[in-house]
Amino acid sequence: MPEVTVTVDGVAYEEEVEPRLLLVHLLRDRLGRTGTPIGCDTGNCGSCTVLLDGRSAKSCSVLAVQADGSDVVTVEGLASGGDLHPMQRAFHEEHALQCGYCTPGMIMAAIDLLRDDPDPSEEAVRRGLEGNLCRCTGYCTIVRAVRRGARAMSGGRDAGPGGEAGGEAAGGPAGGEAAGEPAGEGVAAP
Amino acid sequence: MIPAPFDYVRPASLDEACRVLGEAGDGDGDGEVKALAGGQSLLPLLRLRLAYPSVLVDLGRLEELRGVHDRGDHVFIGALTTHDEVLRSPVVREHAPLVALATATVADPAVRHRGTFGGSLAHADPAGDLPAVALALDCVLVTASGAGGREIPAAGFFTGYLETALEPGEVLTGVKVPKLGDGWGFHYEKFHRTAQAWAVVGVAAAVRIDAGAVAQARIGLTNMGPAPVRARAVETALRGVTPPAAGAGGGHDPVKDACAWADEGTSPPTDLHARPDYRRHLARVLTHRAVRAALP
Numbered sequence: 488m489p490e491v492t493v494t495v496d497g498v499a500y501e502e503e504v505e506p507r508l509l510l511v512h513l514l515r516d517r518l519g520r521t522g523t524p525i526g527c528d529t530g531n532c533g534s535c536t537v538l539l540d541g542r543s544a545k546s547c548s549v550l551a552v553q554a555d556g557s558d559v560v561t562v563e564g565l566a567s568g569g570d571l572h573p574m575q576r577a578f579h580e581e582h583a584l585q586c587g588y589c590t591p592g593m594i595m596a597a598i599d600l601l602r603d604d605p606d607p608s609e610e611a612v613r614r615g616l617e618g619n620l621c622r623c624t625g626y627c628t629i630v631r632a633v634r635r636g637a638r639a640m641s642g643g644r645d646a647g648p649g650g651e652a653g654g655e656a657a658g659g660p661a662g663g664e665a666a667g668e669p670a671g672e673g674v675a676a677p
Numbered sequence: 678m679i680p681a682p683f684d685y686v687r688p689a690s691l692d693e694a695c696r697v698l699g700e701a702g703d704g705d706g707d708g709e710v711k712a713l714a715g716g717q718s719l720l721p722l723l724r725l726r727l728a729y730p731s732v733l734v735d736l737g738r739l740e741e742l743r744g745v746h747d748r749g750d751h752v753f754i755g756a757l758t759t760h761d762e763v764l765r766s767p768v769v770r771e772h773a774p775l776v777a778l779a780t781a782t783v784a785d786p787a788v789r790h791r792g793t794f795g796g797s798l799a800h801a802d803p804a805g806d807l808p809a810v811a812l813a814l815d816c817v818l819v820t821a822s823g824a825g826g827r828e829i830p831a832a833g834f835f836t837g838y839l840e841t842a843l844e845p846g847e848v849l850t851g852v853k854v855p856k857l858g859d860g861w862g863f864h865y866e867k868f869h870r871t872a873q874a875w876a877v878v879g880v881a882a883a884v885r886i887d888a889g890a891v892a893q894a895r896i897g898l899t900n901m902g903p904a905p906v907r908a909r910a911v912e913t914a915l916r917g918v919t920p921p922a923a924g925a926g927g928g929h930d931p932v933k934d935a936c937a938w939a940d941e942g943t944s945p946p947t948d949l950h951a952r953p954d955y956r957r958h959l960a961r962v963l964t965h966r967a968v969r970a971a972l973p
Contacts, residue, residue, distance in 0.1 A: 489685060506685030506733065507723075528678055530721045531873065536787055542761070543787040548720045552685055553713075553737060596787065617872040618785025 491555040496564025511546035522563040533619030536592035543599035562591035577636030585623035597633040680723035687735040699846020714796030751853045756795020775863040785873040804875040808905035809897030813881035822847040838903035862973030878959040882967035901943040910938035939964035
């Protein structure tokens with residue numbers, strides 16, 4: 488059987504795998520990273536989204552052998568000690584989940600989005616999360632959470648292990664942006 | 678579901694890839710050898726066991742198949758260039774903007790990080806967006822094989838449902854995308870019911886205007902038959918037509934008349950999203966929209 492070397496949430500693993508083993512099954516069944524759920528059998532739902540070499544990927548649509556030599560970050564690799572990643576906290580604070588099944592994928596896709604667009608508009612968030620389905624919230628709270636998380640990350644607050652994702656925005660006009668928010672959007676600063 | 682078992686080969690060179698792919702012969706994905714690029718179309722098929730190759734040949738590490746190059750009269754896009762890389766390429770944006778426009782509608786960001794330009798064409802899904810673009814731009818598909826390789830015009834590449842002109846042991850290495858010269862306009866019009874869904878119908882249009890009239894039109898149709906097709910009847914009907922001035926109002930529109938031929942010669946499928954008659958209607962409406970938007 489092929490042997491693969493992967494780094495998952497900062498830990499290096501060497502595993503013998505069947506070629507047909509999907510990355511998501513490697514993560515869940517072999518490495519115990521059950522924080523990444525499987526939501527569908529068609530590559531549509533996005534709940535299994537992880538960062539694969541820094542970019543979002545649906546881990547149900549990647550073979551473990553394809554990930555050989557890669558760096559994988561799952562939702563379980565975001566928090567630093569007991570401190571949630573700013574994007575995780577934003578989802579909590581904005582009540583951006585009900586059943587929570589889509590949440591890990593939403594958070595990973597959101598962090599990926601911020602690499603290109605550290606201060607995304609509502610439209611940009613909706614486009615960026617196009618590949619992630621939520622059947623509970625109606626998305627409004629998720630969009631608010633992503634924008635709140637973006638502001639927290641660009642403000643340099645709580646730079647956790649994923650803090651580099653918004654690093655390009657460091658020193659950006661976080662205060663000015665917050666002032667430009669529509670009424671009722673809430674204030675990011677605690 | 679879990680894919681059926683298969684043997685996995687990851688060639689280190691293009692020669693090796695051609696040899697392995699030639700050994701058992703490429704089939705319809707049923708118990709034969711299949712090439713794997715980004716896997717964003719193939720892996721869902723494997724999981725649903727709609728395909729069960731006995732050997733999967735992973736081309737993913739063939740770096741020479743990756744990248745975008747400006748080559749004078751055309752842009753060369755390596756087959757393994759991801760959709761995301763295509764979208765980030767200044768060369769594509771400047772010289773192949775129709776490719777960028779259509780690629781931005783492919784699936785979603787996570788899929789675009791993995792899925793490849795060449796993979797989309799070689800997979801030849803009639804609902805895929807890029808085959809219609811390759812047809813409308815008269816792209817040329819470049820291959821390698823033990824026999825040396827070929828250059829296949831897009832018009833001769835898509836031969837049937839998920840079938841192409843690629844022979845056993847032949848690998849798509851890249852695509853020549855001709856640059857549109859002066860006077861050309863373009864558009865990709867896609868109709869789908871939900872975000873990230875496949876096109877119910879899509880239309881890629883490239884139109885050249887000379888002295889106020891249509892000198893040349895090339896229209897590619899997505900999901901209007903088992904293979905992506907050119908709307909030749911529209912192309913013929915558009916020739917010489919003078920488009921009405923923008924805002925001319927409700928008078929006779931010869932462009933719309935020409936686009937009414939969009940479903941001529943097609944055999945659109947029935948599925949959960951649409952019946953053939955509805956697809957025919959969509960083809961006519963969307964072709965009109967695409968051509969209007971394409972008029973330079």
